Amino acid sequence: MSGNWLPTITAIxxxxxxxxxxxxxxxxxxxxITASGLGSLLVxxxxxxxxxxxxxxxxxxxxxxxxxxxxGTPSLLSSVSASGGTTAQTITNISSAxxxxxxxxxxxxxxxxxxxxxxxxxxxxxxxxxxxxxxxTITYTxxxx
Numbered sequence: 001m002s003g004n005w006l007p008t009i010t011a012i013x014x015x016x017x018x019x020x021x022x023x024x025x026x027x028x029x030x031x032x033i034t035a036s037g038l039g040s041l042l043v044x045x046x047x048x049x050x051x052x053x054x055x056x057x058x059x060x061x062x063x064x065x066x067x068x069x070x071x072g073t074p075s076l077l078s079s080v081s082a083s084g085g086t087t088a089q090t091i092t093n094i095s096s097a098x099x100x101x102x103x104x105x106x107x108x109x110x111x112x113x114x115x116x117x118x119x120x121x122x123x124x125x126x127x128x129x130x131x132x133x134x135x136x137t138i139t140y141t142x143x144x145x
Contacts, residue, residue: 005030023123028069030120035142036112038103045103046145052095056135064091065121068099072116079104080113
């Protein structure tokens, strides 16, 4: 997996105003996930990708979301696909199902699905939040179903 998002907020130019917009979105491929070593010869399998965050320094008014914006690239000689996760999902400190990877029974060994693009959203940005740098770590986990 790769990706790092450091959003910047435009300064307020009018006294008494709040940030507009109060939410921002990353690039559609801000993070690229690769799942490898999936399945085996002539055995269909499904895998769940879960997502959670660990707040290093976070404010409860900030809402972080993630969504899968593409299908990724399957390895050669495999029938593997991703499903779900295409609508924005709030990321919390509790691991929750994000999307599923499905491997067909016709796939050969060495199965992978690479470069699955993930987009982030951040809302709740407001002048009522203390001025500081907020940070969190996002964790993706793959579990065989």
